[in-house]
Amino acid sequence: MSTKSNNTTSSNTSRRQWRTAGALHGLFGALSNFASLIEYFRHHYKVVVPILPLLEMDILNTSVGGLAKYVHKFIEARDYQGVHLLGNSLGGHGISTH
DSSP: OOEEEOOOOSHHHHSSOOEEEEEEOOTTOOGGGGHHHHHHHTTTEEEEEEOOOTTTSOTTTOSHHHHHHHHHHHHHHTTOOSOEEEEOTHHHHHHHHO
């Protein structure tokens, strides 16, 4: 499971407990679709953008439900608590079933 995450390392922010926000791209989306949102939210949240494995999933799991399961496993594997999710297109549909 790959991801992109912002890193804030100043002494004030490294001691603070960060809330996590996840952004899920659409079918043809990319990290660049969220550049302005990441810039805005990175001051208050640890922003993560999981790269959805749309082309790597088997045909039976390449569905909105399969992507929701992938996102759920992603969140559990990183032990994120109370994650705020936002999505665009297919990513938004995945969130609605998560």
